[in-house]
Amino acid sequence: MALTQEKQLEMLRIMQTIRRFEERASDDYRAGDIYGVVHCYIGEEAVATGVCAALNSDDQIISTHRGHGHCIAKGADLKRMMAELYGRETGYCKGKGGSMHIADFSIGMLGANGIVAGGIPIVTGAGLAAQLEGKGRVAVSFFGDGASNAGPFHESINIAAAWKLPMIYVCENNLYAASTPAASTLAHSDVAARAAGYDIPGVVVDGNDVMAVYDATQEAVARARNGEGPSLIECKTYRWRGHTERVGAADPRPQGEIRAWQERDPIERFVAGLMDQGCITQEAWQEMDEEILAEIEEAVQFSKESPFPDLEAAVEDVFAE
Amino acid sequence: MRKISYAQAGMEALVEEMRRDPTTFHLSTDAPDALVEEFGSERVRATPIAEGALTGIAVGAAGSGFRPIINWSMVTFSFVAMDQIVNQAAKIHYMFGGQVKFPITFRTSVGGGRRVAAQHSQSPYSMFMNLAGLKMILPSTPYDMKGLLKTVIRDDNPVISFESNRLMGVAGEVPEEPYTVPLGKADVKREGSDVTIVALAWLVHEALAAADVLDKEGVSVEVLDPRTLVPLDCDAIRASVQKTGRLVIADEAGPTAGASAEIAAVATEDVETFAKMKAPVKRVCALHVPIPYTPQLEDHVFPDRDNIVAGVREVMNV
Ligand SMILES: Cc1ncc(C[n+]2csc(CCOP(=O)(O)OP(=O)(O)O)c2C)c(N)n1
Numbered sequence: 001m002a003l004t005q006e007k008q009l010e011m012l013r014i015m016q017t018i019r020r021f022e023e024r025a026s027d028d029y030r031a032g033d034i035y036g037v038v039h040c041y042i043g044e045e046a047v048a049t050g051v052c053a054a055l056n057s058d059d060q061i062i063s064t065h066r067g068h069g070h071c072i073a074k075g076a077d078l079k080r081m082m083a084e085l086y087g088r089e090t091g092y093c094k095g096k097g098g099s100m101h102i103a104d105f106s107i108g109m110l111g112a113n114g115i116v117a118g119g120i121p122i123v124t125g126a127g128l129a130a131q132l133e134g135k136g137r138v139a140v141s142f143f144g145d146g147a148s149n150a151g152p153f154h155e156s157i158n159i160a161a162a163w164k165l166p167m168i169y170v171c172e173n174n175l176y177a178a179s180t181p182a183a184s185t186l187a188h189s190d191v192a193a194r195a196a197g198y199d200i201p202g203v204v205v206d207g208n209d210v211m212a213v214y215d216a217t218q219e220a221v222a223r224a225r226n227g228e229g230p231s232l233i234e235c236k237t238y239r240w241r242g243h244t245e246r247v248g249a250a251d252p253r254p255q256g257e258i259r260a261w262q263e264r265d266p267i268e269r270f271v272a273g274l275m276d277q278g279c280i281t282q283e284a285w286q287e288m289d290e291e292i293l294a295e296i297e298e299a300v301q302f303s304k305e306s307p308f309p310d311l312e313a314a315v316e317d318v319f320a321e
Numbered sequence: 322m323r324k325i326s327y328a329q330a331g332m333e334a335l336v337e338e339m340r341r342d343p344t345t346f347h348l349s350t351d352a353p354d355a356l357v358e359e360f361g362s363e364r365v366r367a368t369p370i371a372e373g374a375l376t377g378i379a380v381g382a383a384g385s386g387f388r389p390i391i392n393w394s395m396v397t398f399s400f401v402a403m404d405q406i407v408n409q410a411a412k413i414h415y416m417f418g419g420q421v422k423f424p425i426t427f428r429t430s431v432g433g434g435r436r437v438a439a440q441h442s443q444s445p446y447s448m449f450m451n452l453a454g455l456k457m458i459l460p461s462t463p464y465d466m467k468g469l470l471k472t473v474i475r476d477d478n479p480v481i482s483f484e485s486n487r488l489m490g491v492a493g494e495v496p497e498e499p500y501t502v503p504l505g506k507a508d509v510k511r512e513g514s515d516v517t518i519v520a521l522a523w524l525v526h527e528a529l530a531a532a533d534v535l536d537k538e539g540v541s542v543e544v545l546d547p548r549t550l551v552p553l554d555c556d557a558i559r560a561s562v563q564k565t566g567r568l569v570i571a572d573e574a575g576p577t578a579g580a581s582a583e584i585a586a587v588a589t590e591d592v593e594t595f596a597k598m599k600a601p602v603k604r605v606c607a608l609h610v611p612i613p614y615t616p617q618l619e620d621h622v623f624p625d626r627d628n629i630v631a632g633v634r635e636v637m638n639v
């Protein structure tokens with residue numbers, strides 16, 4: 001199904017929002033306003049954006065430790081996201097989670113996770129719930145190449161295949177797990193090839209091509225809604241930044257490799273295509289970028305003006321009341 | 322004497338023991354460069370992110386004549402390997418009637434203070450103490466780290482080395498000459514006569530700082546560092562409490578069924594120690610909640626020197 005111009009421009013806006021949000025989060029982390037650990041998704045924006053563009057608002061997704069992109073693509077509120085990074089009471093998790101643990105259940109974003117592969121069974125449970133409900137909802141698991149080597153991936157995908165759960169498993173293969181190259185830990189370079197063992201479709205997609213990601217997801221979603229079971233989509237992509245934003249952390253990846261992938265910038269490629277088709281002008285693109293920057297500035301101001309939680313909050317929410 | 326950091330002391334122990342014993346090898350999801358350089362990628366392997374499998378692999382290799390060293394990195398990730406730790410490693414020697422030995426070193430970091438929220442700020446050693454069949458250390462200084470870790474690697478059982486995140490960069494005196502520190506021997510980090518503070522890991526340092534403050538108030542504090550949790554040096558704890566008559570326990574973990582509860586029981590269930598106690602035991606621990614991200618809340622949840630000072634004043638005023 002061809003996408004309307006409007007929808008494509010919306011996808012462009014989402015990709016650029018992810019990038020600008022993270023550039024700001026990184027700056028503010030380094031300035032000491034954001035604490036702990038921040039993992040950036042810059043370079044991989046086409047994956048979350050292309051996948052979520054093929055979903056309905058009541059479909060569910062689960063994220064990883066590198067979660068800002070998934071949140072934004074599913075429609076999370078930038079103010080509450082930024083406020084969470086800033087550790088404020090107005091953040092999505094009342095300041096208790098931080099960058100690695102943002103969730104918004106109201107939009108079907110079931111959470112970022114500090115445990116590699118920890119989310120895969122959980123979102124498979126959302127898939128089971130969708131099947132039991134029978135309203136045609138689907139659930140999407142985002143995970144890395146590193147996570148694809150963990151038991152929960154295999155256990156979950158087998159169950160989903162055996163039970164024909166309405167699941168889409170999206171591997172973001174950015175070629176590294178922290179500093180360990182995928183080449184040294186994956187017996188087969190394509191995670192998608194493993195689908196054969198579970199008798200489900202497995203496809204490799206250019207993860208820096210948002211339309212290719214969208215098309216593959218569309219197909220998988222149609223299959224899942226139709227009761228035909230899960231699919232595995234492997235998006236080959238690359239993170240531009242270090243594993244985390246920690247200053248001084250070693251990054252063993254070759255400079256040439258990083259540069260080569262930056263030349264395949266998913267945003268630039270998409271904009272160029274849209275300009276060729278006459279969907280957007282240089283001026284309109286610049287204007288869109290300025291709007292995004294203004295929205296992020298607003299989110300930062302909102303965060304800075306929001307209070308830190310009261311100390312009593314430390315003992316609240318351990319149990320549901 | 323030269324000074325090196327807690328983290329460097331751990332690395333030195335590893336290097337020396339790997340040189341000494343060719344049956345040792347090292348598995349972790351990120352292979353330390355220094356080890357790969359010296360021992361090669363056969364003996365120092367970067368594994369897939371599959372902690373359950375690599376823990377089980379260590380059990381199998383240990384039972385087959387090797388002496389594996391595993392680094393789970395944060396203790397968070399050990400939970401992914403719980404079956405292999407709890408059902409397998411802890412029980413296999415006993416369950417199979419002691420047929421072969423399972424010498425395994427599990428290294429892992431614990432503790433908070435880094436603003437990394439609930440999953441990555443845990444100190445769950447008491448969960449493991451609750452199992453029979455695992456030994457465990459919790460060093461507080463570079464000296465103890467190196468000496469204990471060497472003993473751990475030579476031990477013929479599965480042993481967990483819990484290493485404090487907060488102490489990784491802390492420097493301390495470590496001799497160049499080889500030495501080891503035995504398991505099950507507590508260390509008096511400061512002598513005193515009015516109150517015993519049994520402190521764990523980072524809180525040893527906070528207890529020493531608290532002792533300085535209390536000293537100015539005329540309270541003489543003894544700081545006892547158990548250093549190993551299994552075996553626990555019950556004699557040293559009882560002897561110190563018999564001398565001072567008061568016991569404060571400082572632990573970064575929560576109090577419920579914690580190491581602190583075990584230490585309190587060790588002191589109070591002993592007739593002679595109990596008879597000499599002048600005040601109830603006081604525990605200074607984290608609040609019993611998952612650890613929050615935002616700094617004010619995190620600092621509120623964890624105990625520090627001020628909480629220890631307050632705890633000591635409380636038992637002095639009984
Ligand atoms: C079970 C577990 N083991 C180890 C870690 C430490 N860790 C955090 S992210 C990461 C790499 C993950 O790689 P991948 O799944 O490829 O995701 P990417 O970071 O590349 O997006 C590791 C090893 C963890 N969070 N969870």
Ligand SMILES: [Mg+2]
Nearest residue numbers: 144145176177
């Ligand atoms: Mg990866």
